[in-house]
Amino acid sequence: MSATRSHAAAADTGATEASVGAPRREPRGGGLKLQLVAWTSILGGLALWEFVGRVLVKNSLFLATPWQTALALVQLWQEGALQHHAWVSGQEFLIGFAIAVALGIPIGLATAASRRTAAAVNPWVSGLYATPIIALAPLLILWFGIGIWSKVAVVVSLVIFPVIINTEAGVRNADRQLVEAVRSFGANQMQIFMKVSLPSALPFILAGLRLGVGRGLIGVVVGELFGARAGLGYLIIQSAEIFNMPKLFAGVVVLAAAGILLTAAFQALERRLVPWNYE
Amino acid sequence: MGAAKLTVASLHKSFGGLAVLEDVSLAVTPGEFVSFVGPSGCGKTTFLRIIAGLESADHGGIRIDDHPVTKPGMDRGFVFQADSLLPWRTVFNNAFIGLEVNGAINPETRSRTQALLRLVGLGGFENYYPRQLSGGMRQRVNLARALAVNPEVLLMDEPFSSLDAQTREIMQSELMRIWSSGRKTVLFITHQIDEAVYLSDRVVVFSRRPGRISEIVAVDLPRPRPLSVKRSPEFVAYVERIWRLIEDDVRLSVLEEGG
Numbered sequence: 001m002s003a004t005r006s007h008a009a010a011a012d013t014g015a016t017e018a019s020v021g022a023p024r025r026e027p028r029g030g031g032l033k034l035q036l037v038a039w040t041s042i043l044g045g046l047a048l049w050e051f052v053g054r055v056l057v058k059n060s061l062f063l064a065t066p067w068q069t070a071l072a073l074v075q076l077w078q079e080g081a082l083q084h085h086a087w088v089s090g091q092e093f094l095i096g097f098a099i100a101v102a103l104g105i106p107i108g109l110a111t112a113a114s115r116r117t118a119a120a121v122n123p124w125v126s127g128l129y130a131t132p133i134i135a136l137a138p139l140l141i142l143w144f145g146i147g148i149w150s151k152v153a154v155v156v157s158l159v160i161f162p163v164i165i166n167t168e169a170g171v172r173n174a175d176r177q178l179v180e181a182v183r184s185f186g187a188n189q190m191q192i193f194m195k196v197s198l199p200s201a202l203p204f205i206l207a208g209l210r211l212g213v214g215r216g217l218i219g220v221v222v223g224e225l226f227g228a229r230a231g232l233g234y235l236i237i238q239s240a241e242i243f244n245m246p247k248l249f250a251g252v253v254v255l256a257a258a259g260i261l262l263t264a265a266f267q268a269l270e271r272r273l274v275p276w277n278y279e
Numbered sequence: 280m281g282a283a284k285l286t287v288a289s290l291h292k293s294f295g296g297l298a299v300l301e302d303v304s305l306a307v308t309p310g311e312f313v314s315f316v317g318p319s320g321c322g323k324t325t326f327l328r329i330i331a332g333l334e335s336a337d338h339g340g341i342r343i344d345d346h347p348v349t350k351p352g353m354d355r356g357f358v359f360q361a362d363s364l365l366p367w368r369t370v371f372n373n374a375f376i377g378l379e380v381n382g383a384i385n386p387e388t389r390s391r392t393q394a395l396l397r398l399v400g401l402g403g404f405e406n407y408y409p410r411q412l413s414g415g416m417r418q419r420v421n422l423a424r425a426l427a428v429n430p431e432v433l434l435m436d437e438p439f440s441s442l443d444a445q446t447r448e449i450m451q452s453e454l455m456r457i458w459s460s461g462r463k464t465v466l467f468i469t470h471q472i473d474e475a476v477y478l479s480d481r482v483v484v485f486s487r488r489p490g491r492i493s494e495i496v497a498v499d500l501p502r503p504r505p506l507s508v509k510r511s512p513e514f515v516a517y518v519e520r521i522w523r524l525i526e527d528d529v530r531l532s533v534l535e536e537g538g
Contacts, residue, residue: 175363177359177361177363178363178365180333180359180363181357181359181363181364181365181424182365182376182380183333183351184331184332184333184355184357184359185351185353185376185377185380185428186350186351186352186353186380186381188380191380195365195376195379195380196365199365199367202367274367275408276366276367276368276408276409276410277366
């Protein structure tokens with residue numbers, strides 16, 4: 001995970017960080033042992049949780065045990081409610097994420113390409129990135145209504161900034177010596193951009209997207225908390241209001257699983273698109 | 280001397296008021312191997328970069344076969360000090376990039392690049408990524424990349440300085456083998472006097488800043504030169520002579536850097 005954290009650092013500061021593009025060591029031999037440690041940790045955590053829920057905090061208004069949560073998941077699935085809520089939240093997330101990426105990457109490229117664009121855009125980007133934009137969620141609900149589009153707007157507003165910042169940092173991070181090597185053969189600006197700047201930026205851009213996953217999921221849930229008719233965040237807030245802890249935890253578990261799956265998917269994508277960092 | 284391949288006429292260059300090169304003139308004959316030595320900061324690298332077209336001269340000019348040179352082009356190949364290979368490209372695609380940016384993508388240039396990779400001893404490594412290679416192998420790719428555009432003049436900026444001593448010796452004799460098979464005109468910068476003497480027809484000695492040519496030493500040792508020539512008295516005498524020419528300047532520049 002250390003690599004993940006260094007990506008996060010690069011995006012948070014907007015700084016160029018050498019270690020981001022640096023090769024990553026794959027575990028060799030010890031891989032199986034580490035997996036064992038991970039699974040022991042997960043199962044141990046669940047057992048502890050079950051113990052606390054059954055023995056220490058017996059009041060089911062405060063805590064649901066893993067077992068109760070699992071039962072709630074099964075029940076929600078059988079009712080079809082789980083699929084419905086997940087589908088609504090999934091749409092909000094995917095549409096918002098796609099819009100953020102489709103806008104964020106070109107904006108990042110533009111600010112990296114021209115100092116003037118950077119001067120015009122960057123104060124807004126750093127200002128809005130540092131602001132807890134989530135506070136604007138109620139306003140966005142007011143503007144875009146209670147349906148999915150207000151949540152899409154929240155997701156876009158959260159995801160777009162790490163994408164812009166990482167794209168710009170990635171292009172700027174291109175090694176000057178590599179640029180010069182290609183220039184020595186008479187390459188023009190466009191060729192330098194396509195053959196050096198863009199490939200060097202790719203690991204940064206993908207890291208920006210991976211950061212966006214977590215922020216986007218937060219956006220979906222918080223957006224739904226402020227006003228929605230369906231979705232996992234809606235399920236959570238509804239369950240909280242009637243103190244149905246197993247259902248609340250069921251919603252949280254689905255979100256956590258989505259986060260893990262999406263992050264793993266992006267890591268697989270990085271492996272495919274950036275093989276030179278792995279082989 | 281006959282018709283020169285490369286002529287440098289009274290080159291001047293300064294950075295922000297600091298004169299780096301002052302009135303440097305030189306003529307290099309076709310197929311000649313010329314090395315440049317001098318204390319650090321004497322402008323050798325700037326000199327080579329101006330010839331490559333990566334930097335522009337304040338005054339004076341460069342001609343290759345009587346054509347003026349102002350910007351980078353396929354008539355020159357530059358071998359950088361750092362291997363500067365693109366990490367996302369395989370060995371072959373790195374070697375091929377000069378041809379690619381010049382639109383020379385065809386079966387003939389592809390097979391020429393293949394042949395060059397074999398010549399530098401990298402046959403079979405075409406599909407490796409740079410980080411899977413050792414430092415010496417990466418510098419071979421760097422060399423193949425410069426040679427792939429089939430340049431008139433090969434410009435080499437301390438290409439072996441990052442290699443360990445043994446690898447460096449091997450690379451020197453390899454370079455000799457490759458050079459004698461194609462007889463390119465080579466301009467080679469180095470800090471190591473024995474390397475300059477071993478490789479060169481002439482060694483150009485630069486003086487301390489502002490860089491000027493203080494002396495040109497013709498190396499009259501028969502070719503091909505086995506590595507053992509480095510222990511011959513004639514060889515040692517050349518090294519001694521060149522060292523004495525730059526010794527004072529090197530001491531001064533070391534003092535300057537230290538204080």
